[in-house]
Amino acid sequence: MTDPGPPATSGQSRAPNIRDVAREAGVSYQTVSRVINGSPSIRPATRQKVLDAIDELGYRPNQAARALVTSRSRVIGVLLSDARSYGPSFTLQSIEVAARAKDYFVSTATIALPDPPSIRSALDHLMRQNIDGLVVIAPQTRVFDAIQQLSPDLPLVTLEASGRKDGHTIAIDQEQGARLATRHLIELGHTEIEHLAGPQDWIEAQTRMDGFLAEIRENDLGTRPPILGDWTADFGYYAGTQMLGRFDFTAVFASNDQMALGVLHAFRDAGLDVPGDVSVVGFDDVPDARHFWPPLTTVRQRFELLGARCVDMLLGQIEGDEQRYHELIAAELVVRGSTAPPPPHDPDRAFRRFR
Template sequence: MADEVTVRPPSIRDVARLAGVSHQTVSRVLNDHPSIRPETRARVLEVMGELKYRPNRAARTLASSRSQTIGILSASSTQYGPAASIAAIEAAARERGHWVSTANIDAHDPESITAGIAHLSAQSVEGLVIIAPQTRVFRALESQRIDVPYVTLQSELRGREHHLSVDQIAGARLATRHLIELGHRDIYHLAGPQDWIEAEARMRGFLDEMDAHDLPMTAPILGDWTAEFGYYAGRELLRVRDFTAVFASNDQMALGLLHAIRDEGLSVPRDLSIVGFDDIPESAHFWPPLTTVRQDFPELGRRCVELLLDGASPTTETTIVPTLVVRASTGAVART
């Protein structure tokens, strides 16, 4: 019987008794109440550590009417951009004493979107982040009622309320301008899938920059974000080889292109230059190391959590401008 008693986890009253305070005082410490004296707070925290006390989050939520949780509705957490955004939001939320609950939905299924919102609402999330790269998801969301502050992380929604994003168009223009400044005139664009907001924005940035320099354009090639497709597209393009550079809409497709070019016996950047987008951790270790566009995901996460928790309204400064990281995959156009 004695063994059964020792198994019981410590309670808030155990902490109060050993710290010599009331259980209400312990509760105030847990909720970071400003009326608690520093020495009292320190003593209570010390006892919590000694007892290895873990507060009951459900009870704290009921007592404070705050869940200290941010919800994320994600339609593509497997791709680098959405996954990096989720990680950045989680890190920023932890710094503010909050947790993150993620509901992964099927972008092709409107009922999945409804269920995802209901799932997060049942957890009494204090705010919601919508990371849905496909336009069809936002069309489905228009019919949903969202009763908490929310932020969408998509560039196409610029100028609308609740919007925050990395400026994909500006990033694509940086990549394209870099190639033009190196003397390239015949540049192809390997785009992402149709219906993806980022893919559309990066394509638009490429076309805008080419048009600004009055350069001839060919129709962008629609890919699927994978290195396999990049390899396939590269093999097909090299049959004619009427270009000197390619701007790939993500680093994985750029990796496939590098492979195809190498298999053809050509050299990057001596024969062809390649630029990617995202600056995934591996891009610095491609051969050659990849010139690419870097998105500031930590800053995106910080601003997102700030908007949700501080009750601020998005201002005109709702986009984060990416930067170009120049490595060895780009060089001056070969002179004939």
Template sequence: MVEQPEDARVWRAPSIIDVAREAGVSAQTVSRVANGMDTVRPVTRDKVLAAMDRLGYRPNSAARALKTGRFRTLGVIVSELSSYGNTRTLEAFASEASKAGYSLALTPLWTIAQAGLTGALTRIADQAVDGLIVVLEEHELLKSDLKRIAKIPTVVVTAGRSHPYVAIDTDQAQGARLATEHLLSLGHETVWHVRGPERSHGARDRAQAWADTLREHGRVVPPVMPGDWSPASGYAAGKRLAADPAVTAIFASNDAMALGAMRALHEAGRDVPGSVSVVGFDDMELSADFRPPLTTVHQYFDRVATAAVGMLIDRIEHQKRTTADPVPTELIVRASTAPPPGSGTARVG
């Protein structure tokens, strides 16, 4: 039998016995060091850690979980992973989880349908996770899986409050009110709205708050322009709005649609903000570099993530069902808004 060369042999991960032999200590001492126990002398701990580094030893998380009952891992299900808000929120989850000593197990939800969500929950249930965060615009889909998520600590990042689970989100309605009232304060008689997709609770909350704010100030509520979060849908809505000379103010439900609407206005010869003012929602990094720079509603995705991870860890480690108020937004005023043409008076009411 021909012996295989060293680099062709099957690699075997170093074991706790290998580390003990390398460091000249007992396997029990290695176990204590791996589990962060403070009963090992510093000199001995340093020897063990050095041996782990030399051998490339990694503690067995499954075995550790059998002892502690925890995997130090949070599962995350995210719908529409490519969207700006979800990407920023996921980044913030990873940062907050790491600070708390947890890692993330991500399961993207590629199909926004009941079968897709049920499948994602099934897949993540098979993984070694201590808790679950679900980022879902259409939270009604969870109703069919309430028994499933009741078996694991879960926090949902979603708008709306008509649900039985622990949830957190940006204050979507407050942000829409800020945007609408800003345009009214500049002297615009009313504000047109390019809304997000019908299935989105965030889009619904923003559209409802926009309409309510106009009614509270005794203004006409124009027909809603449909959108789907994309610049293309904002461009299509902008082309329709640009053709109406009565349109002087537009609130788009996200920055991407605001960008599309601004392009359509420019192509139609409608100056922004000289002829039409435009406000977005998100405050994505590029919004300050639009032409002109975009007035928009800033979402604090990091604060949402901090609240979500904190509430989930409270449930995991302390069995506490904590709640949190929606995270407030902030209006960032830039050069895309101004008083309407021929108006030197700003008023609200």
């Protein structure tokens, strides 16, 4: 039973307790406890009176006492292997928002290294907190493989875009997003397109590259070896300066917005007009992308929806749903000012501008 708390004392400034709620609602404190803990035996009208009294008084249930009654901590564990990058950090934020809307807290453990000892240590840390379920956000397939080998005995959702369907998995469709970006450039008339990829030990980088190459092949265009980057604007700037050494392309699809920002900087320093001379597309739609110059055409990931669906999937397991799910959330293309049809063909283009 939820802790009834001490009796009210005249003139004492304190937080409201369960007896105050019962008095306000005109019911017993046992009824308030059953409402708080989700008992199905409460009449709807009575439940609403209690909820109204809770809102009116600003009462906050004792979480420790609730755990004793329900055998649940109402804490979701999140195992995270990279909190610095935009995708993982915003995914975590979206999960926290969705969890709080369901009256759950989130406890996070960051993996120091993507190896079994580090993963086991982080998982043990979360398990000691008696978490009700676990979410795994990691860029490398080997992290998910290690989690499966450890076989944590609790509800589990993994956020992976690798295409595996061996459990409860959810992700934004990275390959579909990359195909949208590439198709946009092709439909504008570009046939010579460079791809600046991310680190190849990242699942997202590999699947985005797969989407780019699939769209290129489907349209019978020549395949160029992707440039392997590291997600940073500094690398994008370096790659942009290297590309201009030959300048035999009219468009660049960068695997994230930060590398696209570096490419834009390199092209601007070289005196190029974007999109008049060359088009650039990114991926992620970071909040600043609309303020790049020019504003960046990019692929938007719907992190708010991802967080909400992830929490729903995990809570479904916690409530006893044993059916396995694999869900991909569609990405969206956001067209801004960094893309346009290619300039007229000029066989001496690189020579005229850079020699």
